[in-house]
Amino acid sequence: MTHPNICVISNPTSGNNRKWQARIEARLASYDHVRHHVTRSPQEAEALVPELAAMQPDVVVINGGDGTIAAALGMILDHWVPDRLPLIIVLPGGTANMTAGDIGTASSHRRALKRFFAWLDRGAPLDGDIRERHIMRVDGAADGQVRYGMFMGTGAIMQATKFAHSEVHSRGLGGEISLGMILIRSVWGLIRQDPKFYQPTHVAMRMTGPDGTQISRDEAPMLILVASTLERLFLGIRPFWASEKAPIGLTTIRGGAARFARAFPSVLRGHPNRHVTAENGYESFRAGQIALRFEGELNLDGELFASSGPDAPLVITAEGPLRFLRPR
Numbered sequence: 475m476t477h478p479n480i481c482v483i484s485n486p487t488s489g490n491n492r493k494w495q496a497r498i499e500a501r502l503a504s505y506d507h508v509r510h511h512v513t514r515s516p517q518e519a520e521a522l523v524p525e526l527a528a529m530q531p532d533v534v535v536i537n538g539g540d541g542t543i544a545a546a547l548g549m550i551l552d553h554w555v556p557d558r559l560p561l562i563i564v565l566p567g568g569t570a571n572m573t574a575g576d577i578g579t580a581s582s583h584r585r586a587l588k589r590f591f592a593w594l595d596r597g598a599p600l601d602g603d604i605r606e607r608h609i610m611r612v613d614g615a616a617d618g619q620v621r622y623g624m625f626m627g628t629g630a631i632m633q634a635t636k637f638a639h640s641e642v643h644s645r646g647l648g649g650e651i652s653l654g655m656i657l658i659r660s661v662w663g664l665i666r667q668d669p670k671f672y673q674p675t676h677v678a679m680r681m682t683g684p685d686g687t688q689i690s691r692d693e694a695p696m697l698i699l700v701a702s703t704l705e706r707l708f709l710g711i712r713p714f715w716a717s718e719k720a721p722i723g724l725t726t727i728r729g730g731a732a733r734f735a736r737a738f739p740s741v742l743r744g745h746p747n748r749h750v751t752a753e754n755g756y757e758s759f760r761a762g763q764i765a766l767r768f769e770g771e772l773n774l775d776g777e778l779f780a781s782s783g784p785d786a787p788l789v790i791t792a793e794g795p796l797r798f799l800r801p802r
């Protein structure tokens with residue numbers, strides 16, 4: 475039987491991988507057509523990817539958290555010939571695993587690995603459940619680094635992230651349930667306007683929507699700003715409701731947004747109720763490129779970094795799409 479060429483990139487430092495890495499390495503070593511590369515830093519991955527691109531594997535498997543997946547996808551887009559991109563499989567080796575959740579492979583790391591090995595044992599068929607997703611390239615950070623990601627947020631997302639690091643992930647809790655706990659605590663803080671959670675960031679926006687239309691918003695305090703190329707974030711949350719076709723969903727909730735407690739559940743479902751209006755401070759867009767001017771930090775797939783301030787925009791551009799296979 476001829477097998478597709480498969481290469482696996484594992485980040486042994488990602489949340490879930492810490493407990494499974496040795497077993498994964500031992501098991502993968504028994505497949506001749508699978509090459510397993512363990513990278514301990516983004517720099518190691520950067521050195522590896524051109525070599526992989528030259529080998530043209532049919533499938534690249536990324537076993538890591540959201541940060542590892544996004545970084546690896548960015549490197550693949552940088553080094554592969556655009557019309558010969560590999561199929562991607564993601565294994566939820568991280569802590570939050572939002573990307574794997576959207577692709578449908580994150581019910582649990584153990585189950586995803588079981589399904590992946592069963593797929594290898596069946597000869598690794600390349601047809602099946604394939605989903606396309608774009609990735610966001612982010613230029614204009616204060617440190618000058620170009621980054622890639624599939625989810626970004628600022629405003630209350632930053633306070634929620636800090637709460638997550640200090641109170642939730644530090645206790646070894648991960649997965650969708652931990653994200654749900656962080657969400658409930660943060661929303662409670664926002665409803666009560668607790669300053670630990672309620673800290674709007676002043677942001678000016680300009681974006682290129684479908685058919686090249688330009689949309690802009692003057693600087694305003696943003697309570698929450700999220701942008702993503704994922705369809706579903708976690709626990710069925712899909713906070714994007716613009717119906718136009720463009721790869722990046724962007725939703726903003728202004729500081730002082732009216733009727734927050736009544737509006738927010740419908741925002742999370744992506745089915746806005748009558749309180750969710752631009753006048754009340756809620757907007758959702760779709761765009762191919764977004765430029766944000768603000769002073770502050772943002773979270774891109776779990777990595778925190780600073781913008782360059784109001785004079786230099788942070789530019790988010792959709793790239794791809796990449797094709798993700800869900801092994802069954």
Ligand SMILES: Nc1ncnc2c1ncn2[C@@H]1O[C@H](COP(=O)(O)OP(=O)(O)OP(=O)(O)O)[C@@H](O)[C@H]1O
Pocket residue numbers: 483484485486487488489490513514515516518519538539540541542543545546567568569570571572775776
């Ligand atoms: N290919 C790679 N190999 C090793 N480390 C990497 C690689 N790509 C990114 N990193 C680093 O790994 C860290 C991110 O880890 P990752 O997102 O995989 O795990 P996590 O934080 O446990 O999971 P999640 O983002 O799902 O919560 C960052 O410090 C990043 O710089």
